[in-house]
Amino acid sequence: MRGKYVAQNNIKLYGTNWCSDCKRSKKFLGEQRIHYEYINIEEDMDGQAYLQKVQNGGLSIPTIVFEDGSLLIEPSNAELASKLGLETKAKCEFYDLIIVGGGPTALTTAIYAARDGFDVLVIERSGLGGQAGITECLDNYPGFPEGVTGAEFAERIIEQAKRFGVELLSAQNVVRVGNDVDAH
Missing domain, CATH: 3.40.30.10 (Glutaredoxin)
Known part of the structure:
Protein backbone atom coordinates (compact mmCIF):
# COMPACT_ATOMS: atom_id res chain seq x y z
CA MET A 1 0.00 0.00 0.00
CA GLY A 85 5.97 12.66 -3.79
CA LEU A 86 4.68 13.35 -0.27
CA GLU A 87 2.42 16.35 0.20
CA THR A 88 4.47 18.84 2.20
CA LYS A 89 2.90 22.21 1.33
CA ALA A 90 -0.60 23.39 2.20
CA LYS A 91 -2.76 24.25 -0.80
CA CYS A 92 -4.72 27.01 0.94
CA GLU A 93 -3.81 29.89 3.20
CA PHE A 94 -6.72 29.44 5.64
CA TYR A 95 -8.57 26.42 7.02
CA ASP A 96 -11.54 26.01 9.34
CA LEU A 97 -9.61 23.40 11.31
CA ILE A 98 -5.91 22.54 11.45
CA ILE A 99 -5.00 19.36 13.29
CA VAL A 100 -1.42 18.87 14.46
CA GLY A 101 -0.63 15.16 14.41
CA GLY A 102 -1.76 12.46 12.02
CA GLY A 103 -2.52 9.44 14.17
CA PRO A 104 -5.83 7.56 14.17
CA THR A 105 -7.55 9.98 16.58
CA ALA A 106 -6.49 13.03 14.57
CA LEU A 107 -7.52 11.46 11.27
CA THR A 108 -10.89 10.39 12.69
CA THR A 109 -11.48 13.92 13.95
CA ALA A 110 -10.55 15.27 10.53
CA ILE A 111 -12.99 12.91 8.80
CA TYR A 112 -15.89 13.94 11.04
CA ALA A 113 -15.11 17.65 10.64
CA ALA A 114 -14.78 17.37 6.86
CA ARG A 115 -18.07 15.45 6.68
CA ASP A 116 -19.66 18.41 8.45
CA GLY A 117 -18.37 20.80 5.80
CA PHE A 118 -15.20 22.13 7.41
CA ASP A 119 -12.01 22.74 5.42
CA VAL A 120 -9.51 20.57 7.30
CA LEU A 121 -5.72 20.34 7.22
CA VAL A 122 -3.78 17.62 9.06
CA ILE A 123 -0.05 18.16 9.65
CA GLU A 124 2.07 15.18 10.70
CA ARG A 125 5.76 15.29 11.63
CA SER A 126 6.48 11.75 10.51
CA GLY A 127 4.23 9.23 8.79
CA LEU A 128 0.46 9.59 8.60
CA GLY A 129 -1.26 6.94 10.70
CA GLY A 130 1.01 7.57 13.67
CA GLN A 131 2.33 4.73 15.81
CA ALA A 132 -0.56 2.55 14.67
CA GLY A 133 0.74 2.76 11.09
CA ILE A 134 4.01 1.09 11.98
CA THR A 135 2.55 -1.48 14.37
CA GLU A 136 2.75 -5.04 13.07
CA CYS A 137 -0.77 -6.05 14.05
CA LEU A 138 -3.67 -4.21 15.65
CA ASP A 139 -5.84 -6.89 17.20
CA ASN A 140 -7.74 -4.77 19.71
CA TYR A 141 -9.23 -2.11 17.44
CA PRO A 142 -13.04 -2.05 17.09
CA GLY A 143 -14.33 -3.29 13.77
CA PHE A 144 -11.41 -5.62 13.09
CA PRO A 145 -12.21 -8.83 14.98
CA GLU A 146 -9.40 -10.73 13.23
CA GLY A 147 -6.95 -7.86 13.60
CA VAL A 148 -5.38 -5.76 10.87
CA THR A 149 -1.82 -4.74 10.06
CA GLY A 150 -0.94 -1.24 11.17
CA ALA A 151 0.04 -0.30 7.63
CA GLU A 152 -3.31 -1.47 6.21
CA PHE A 153 -5.23 0.30 8.97
CA ALA A 154 -3.32 3.54 8.36
CA GLU A 155 -3.84 3.36 4.58
CA ARG A 156 -7.57 2.77 5.04
CA ILE A 157 -8.06 5.74 7.36
CA ILE A 158 -5.88 7.97 5.13
CA GLU A 159 -7.93 6.94 2.09
CA GLN A 160 -11.16 7.72 3.94
CA ALA A 161 -9.86 11.13 5.05
CA LYS A 162 -8.91 11.97 1.45
CA ARG A 163 -12.34 10.85 0.26
CA PHE A 164 -13.90 13.50 2.50
CA GLY A 165 -11.51 16.18 1.24
CA VAL A 166 -9.11 16.34 4.19
CA GLU A 167 -5.78 17.83 3.15
CA LEU A 168 -2.91 15.77 4.56
CA LEU A 169 0.68 16.92 5.00
CA SER A 170 3.41 14.61 6.21
CA ALA A 171 7.07 15.06 7.07
CA GLN A 172 6.33 18.56 8.38
CA ASN A 173 7.06 20.06 11.79
CA VAL A 174 4.79 22.66 13.33
CA VAL A 175 7.02 25.33 14.81
CA ARG A 176 4.46 27.89 15.92
CA VAL A 177 0.74 28.12 16.52
CA GLY A 178 -0.82 31.55 16.58
CA ASN A 179 -3.97 33.51 15.99
CA ASP A 180 -3.93 36.13 13.27
CA VAL A 181 -6.88 38.36 14.18
CA ASP A 182 -6.66 40.10 10.81
CA ALA A 183 -7.47 36.80 9.12
CA HIS A 184 -11.05 36.64 10.46
Missing part, protein backbone atom coordinates in the same frame (compact mmCIF):
# COMPACT_ATOMS: atom_id res chain seq x y z
CA ARG A 2 2.98 2.29 0.43
CA GLY A 3 2.95 2.59 -3.36
CA LYS A 4 0.33 5.33 -2.99
CA TYR A 5 3.20 7.61 -2.01
CA VAL A 6 5.92 6.55 -4.40
CA ALA A 7 5.74 5.21 -7.94
CA GLN A 8 8.88 3.10 -7.66
CA ASN A 9 9.26 0.10 -5.39
CA ASN A 10 12.95 -0.69 -5.76
CA ILE A 11 14.69 1.75 -3.41
CA LYS A 12 18.18 1.06 -2.09
CA LEU A 13 19.75 2.89 0.83
CA TYR A 14 23.55 2.67 0.99
CA GLY A 15 25.09 3.45 4.36
CA THR A 16 26.79 2.18 7.49
CA ASN A 17 25.50 1.22 10.91
CA TRP A 18 27.42 4.03 12.65
CA CYS A 19 26.14 6.83 10.37
CA SER A 20 23.54 9.01 12.14
CA ASP A 21 22.21 10.43 8.84
CA CYS A 22 21.77 6.85 7.55
CA LYS A 23 19.74 6.02 10.68
CA ARG A 24 17.63 9.16 10.15
CA SER A 25 16.94 8.23 6.52
CA LYS A 26 16.05 4.65 7.49
CA LYS A 27 13.72 5.94 10.20
CA PHE A 28 12.08 8.38 7.79
CA LEU A 29 11.46 5.71 5.15
CA GLY A 30 10.10 3.37 7.83
CA GLU A 31 7.72 6.02 9.21
CA GLN A 32 6.41 6.62 5.69
CA ARG A 33 5.98 2.84 5.25
CA ILE A 34 8.30 2.89 2.23
CA HIS A 35 10.01 -0.43 1.65
CA TYR A 36 13.70 -0.26 0.81
CA GLU A 37 16.78 -2.43 0.70
CA TYR A 38 19.59 -1.45 3.08
CA ILE A 39 23.15 -2.03 1.89
CA ASN A 40 25.86 -1.67 4.51
CA ILE A 41 28.90 -0.59 2.49
CA GLU A 42 31.28 -1.79 5.22
CA GLU A 43 30.06 -5.36 4.69
CA ASP A 44 29.08 -5.27 1.00
CA MET A 45 32.12 -4.53 -1.16
CA ASP A 46 29.98 -4.56 -4.33
CA GLY A 47 27.82 -1.87 -2.74
CA GLN A 48 30.89 0.15 -1.83
CA ALA A 49 32.25 -0.18 -5.38
CA TYR A 50 28.89 0.92 -6.81
CA LEU A 51 28.92 4.07 -4.66
CA GLN A 52 32.45 4.91 -5.70
CA LYS A 53 31.43 4.49 -9.34
CA VAL A 54 28.34 6.74 -9.16
CA GLN A 55 30.12 9.31 -6.97
CA ASN A 56 33.31 9.48 -9.04
CA GLY A 57 35.39 7.90 -6.30
CA GLY A 58 33.37 9.29 -3.38
CA LEU A 59 31.68 7.39 -0.57
CA SER A 60 29.16 9.90 0.77
CA ILE A 61 26.39 8.31 2.82
CA PRO A 62 23.56 7.91 3.01
CA THR A 63 23.03 7.51 -0.70
CA ILE A 64 19.54 6.52 -1.76
CA VAL A 65 19.03 5.06 -5.23
CA PHE A 66 15.58 4.96 -6.80
CA GLU A 67 14.17 2.57 -9.38
CA ASP A 68 14.42 5.20 -12.11
CA GLY A 69 18.20 5.35 -11.52
CA SER A 70 18.14 8.75 -9.82
CA LEU A 71 19.87 9.14 -6.49
CA LEU A 72 20.01 11.42 -3.50
CA ILE A 73 23.28 11.85 -1.64
CA GLU A 74 23.06 12.84 2.02
CA PRO A 75 19.42 13.94 1.61
CA SER A 76 17.45 15.86 4.21
CA ASN A 77 14.04 14.52 5.18
CA ALA A 78 12.51 17.36 3.12
CA GLU A 79 14.45 16.27 0.03
CA LEU A 80 13.37 12.68 0.57
CA ALA A 81 9.75 13.72 1.05
CA SER A 82 9.85 15.70 -2.19
CA LYS A 83 11.40 12.81 -4.14
CA LEU A 84 8.82 10.40 -2.74
Whole structure:
Protein backbone atom coordinates (compact mmCIF):
# COMPACT_ATOMS: atom_id res chain seq x y z
CA MET A 1 0.00 0.00 0.00
CA ARG A 2 2.98 2.29 0.43
CA GLY A 3 2.95 2.59 -3.36
CA LYS A 4 0.33 5.33 -2.99
CA TYR A 5 3.20 7.61 -2.01
CA VAL A 6 5.92 6.55 -4.40
CA ALA A 7 5.74 5.21 -7.94
CA GLN A 8 8.88 3.10 -7.66
CA ASN A 9 9.26 0.10 -5.39
CA ASN A 10 12.95 -0.69 -5.76
CA ILE A 11 14.69 1.75 -3.41
CA LYS A 12 18.18 1.06 -2.09
CA LEU A 13 19.75 2.89 0.83
CA TYR A 14 23.55 2.67 0.99
CA GLY A 15 25.09 3.45 4.36
CA THR A 16 26.79 2.18 7.49
CA ASN A 17 25.50 1.22 10.91
CA TRP A 18 27.42 4.03 12.65
CA CYS A 19 26.14 6.83 10.37
CA SER A 20 23.54 9.01 12.14
CA ASP A 21 22.21 10.43 8.84
CA CYS A 22 21.77 6.85 7.55
CA LYS A 23 19.74 6.02 10.68
CA ARG A 24 17.63 9.16 10.15
CA SER A 25 16.94 8.23 6.52
CA LYS A 26 16.05 4.65 7.49
CA LYS A 27 13.72 5.94 10.20
CA PHE A 28 12.08 8.38 7.79
CA LEU A 29 11.46 5.71 5.15
CA GLY A 30 10.10 3.37 7.83
CA GLU A 31 7.72 6.02 9.21
CA GLN A 32 6.41 6.62 5.69
CA ARG A 33 5.98 2.84 5.25
CA ILE A 34 8.30 2.89 2.23
CA HIS A 35 10.01 -0.43 1.65
CA TYR A 36 13.70 -0.26 0.81
CA GLU A 37 16.78 -2.43 0.70
CA TYR A 38 19.59 -1.45 3.08
CA ILE A 39 23.15 -2.03 1.89
CA ASN A 40 25.86 -1.67 4.51
CA ILE A 41 28.90 -0.59 2.49
CA GLU A 42 31.28 -1.79 5.22
CA GLU A 43 30.06 -5.36 4.69
CA ASP A 44 29.08 -5.27 1.00
CA MET A 45 32.12 -4.53 -1.16
CA ASP A 46 29.98 -4.56 -4.33
CA GLY A 47 27.82 -1.87 -2.74
CA GLN A 48 30.89 0.15 -1.83
CA ALA A 49 32.25 -0.18 -5.38
CA TYR A 50 28.89 0.92 -6.81
CA LEU A 51 28.92 4.07 -4.66
CA GLN A 52 32.45 4.91 -5.70
CA LYS A 53 31.43 4.49 -9.34
CA VAL A 54 28.34 6.74 -9.16
CA GLN A 55 30.12 9.31 -6.97
CA ASN A 56 33.31 9.48 -9.04
CA GLY A 57 35.39 7.90 -6.30
CA GLY A 58 33.37 9.29 -3.38
CA LEU A 59 31.68 7.39 -0.57
CA SER A 60 29.16 9.90 0.77
CA ILE A 61 26.39 8.31 2.82
CA PRO A 62 23.56 7.91 3.01
CA THR A 63 23.03 7.51 -0.70
CA ILE A 64 19.54 6.52 -1.76
CA VAL A 65 19.03 5.06 -5.23
CA PHE A 66 15.58 4.96 -6.80
CA GLU A 67 14.17 2.57 -9.38
CA ASP A 68 14.42 5.20 -12.11
CA GLY A 69 18.20 5.35 -11.52
CA SER A 70 18.14 8.75 -9.82
CA LEU A 71 19.87 9.14 -6.49
CA LEU A 72 20.01 11.42 -3.50
CA ILE A 73 23.28 11.85 -1.64
CA GLU A 74 23.06 12.84 2.02
CA PRO A 75 19.42 13.94 1.61
CA SER A 76 17.45 15.86 4.21
CA ASN A 77 14.04 14.52 5.18
CA ALA A 78 12.51 17.36 3.12
CA GLU A 79 14.45 16.27 0.03
CA LEU A 80 13.37 12.68 0.57
CA ALA A 81 9.75 13.72 1.05
CA SER A 82 9.85 15.70 -2.19
CA LYS A 83 11.40 12.81 -4.14
CA LEU A 84 8.82 10.40 -2.74
CA GLY A 85 5.97 12.66 -3.79
CA LEU A 86 4.68 13.35 -0.27
CA GLU A 87 2.42 16.35 0.20
CA THR A 88 4.47 18.84 2.20
CA LYS A 89 2.90 22.21 1.33
CA ALA A 90 -0.60 23.39 2.20
CA LYS A 91 -2.76 24.25 -0.80
CA CYS A 92 -4.72 27.01 0.94
CA GLU A 93 -3.81 29.89 3.20
CA PHE A 94 -6.72 29.44 5.64
CA TYR A 95 -8.57 26.42 7.02
CA ASP A 96 -11.54 26.01 9.34
CA LEU A 97 -9.61 23.40 11.31
CA ILE A 98 -5.91 22.54 11.45
CA ILE A 99 -5.00 19.36 13.29
CA VAL A 100 -1.42 18.87 14.46
CA GLY A 101 -0.63 15.16 14.41
CA GLY A 102 -1.76 12.46 12.02
CA GLY A 103 -2.52 9.44 14.17
CA PRO A 104 -5.83 7.56 14.17
CA THR A 105 -7.55 9.98 16.58
CA ALA A 106 -6.49 13.03 14.57
CA LEU A 107 -7.52 11.46 11.27
CA THR A 108 -10.89 10.39 12.69
CA THR A 109 -11.48 13.92 13.95
CA ALA A 110 -10.55 15.27 10.53
CA ILE A 111 -12.99 12.91 8.80
CA TYR A 112 -15.89 13.94 11.04
CA ALA A 113 -15.11 17.65 10.64
CA ALA A 114 -14.78 17.37 6.86
CA ARG A 115 -18.07 15.45 6.68
CA ASP A 116 -19.66 18.41 8.45
CA GLY A 117 -18.37 20.80 5.80
CA PHE A 118 -15.20 22.13 7.41
CA ASP A 119 -12.01 22.74 5.42
CA VAL A 120 -9.51 20.57 7.30
CA LEU A 121 -5.72 20.34 7.22
CA VAL A 122 -3.78 17.62 9.06
CA ILE A 123 -0.05 18.16 9.65
CA GLU A 124 2.07 15.18 10.70
CA ARG A 125 5.76 15.29 11.63
CA SER A 126 6.48 11.75 10.51
CA GLY A 127 4.23 9.23 8.79
CA LEU A 128 0.46 9.59 8.60
CA GLY A 129 -1.26 6.94 10.70
CA GLY A 130 1.01 7.57 13.67
CA GLN A 131 2.33 4.73 15.81
CA ALA A 132 -0.56 2.55 14.67
CA GLY A 133 0.74 2.76 11.09
CA ILE A 134 4.01 1.09 11.98
CA THR A 135 2.55 -1.48 14.37
CA GLU A 136 2.75 -5.04 13.07
CA CYS A 137 -0.77 -6.05 14.05
CA LEU A 138 -3.67 -4.21 15.65
CA ASP A 139 -5.84 -6.89 17.20
CA ASN A 140 -7.74 -4.77 19.71
CA TYR A 141 -9.23 -2.11 17.44
CA PRO A 142 -13.04 -2.05 17.09
CA GLY A 143 -14.33 -3.29 13.77
CA PHE A 144 -11.41 -5.62 13.09
CA PRO A 145 -12.21 -8.83 14.98
CA GLU A 146 -9.40 -10.73 13.23
CA GLY A 147 -6.95 -7.86 13.60
CA VAL A 148 -5.38 -5.76 10.87
CA THR A 149 -1.82 -4.74 10.06
CA GLY A 150 -0.94 -1.24 11.17
CA ALA A 151 0.04 -0.30 7.63
CA GLU A 152 -3.31 -1.47 6.21
CA PHE A 153 -5.23 0.30 8.97
CA ALA A 154 -3.32 3.54 8.36
CA GLU A 155 -3.84 3.36 4.58
CA ARG A 156 -7.57 2.77 5.04
CA ILE A 157 -8.06 5.74 7.36
CA ILE A 158 -5.88 7.97 5.13
CA GLU A 159 -7.93 6.94 2.09
CA GLN A 160 -11.16 7.72 3.94
CA ALA A 161 -9.86 11.13 5.05
CA LYS A 162 -8.91 11.97 1.45
CA ARG A 163 -12.34 10.85 0.26
CA PHE A 164 -13.90 13.50 2.50
CA GLY A 165 -11.51 16.18 1.24
CA VAL A 166 -9.11 16.34 4.19
CA GLU A 167 -5.78 17.83 3.15
CA LEU A 168 -2.91 15.77 4.56
CA LEU A 169 0.68 16.92 5.00
CA SER A 170 3.41 14.61 6.21
CA ALA A 171 7.07 15.06 7.07
CA GLN A 172 6.33 18.56 8.38
CA ASN A 173 7.06 20.06 11.79
CA VAL A 174 4.79 22.66 13.33
CA VAL A 175 7.02 25.33 14.81
CA ARG A 176 4.46 27.89 15.92
CA VAL A 177 0.74 28.12 16.52
CA GLY A 178 -0.82 31.55 16.58
CA ASN A 179 -3.97 33.51 15.99
CA ASP A 180 -3.93 36.13 13.27
CA VAL A 181 -6.88 38.36 14.18
CA ASP A 182 -6.66 40.10 10.81
CA ALA A 183 -7.47 36.80 9.12
CA HIS A 184 -11.05 36.64 10.46
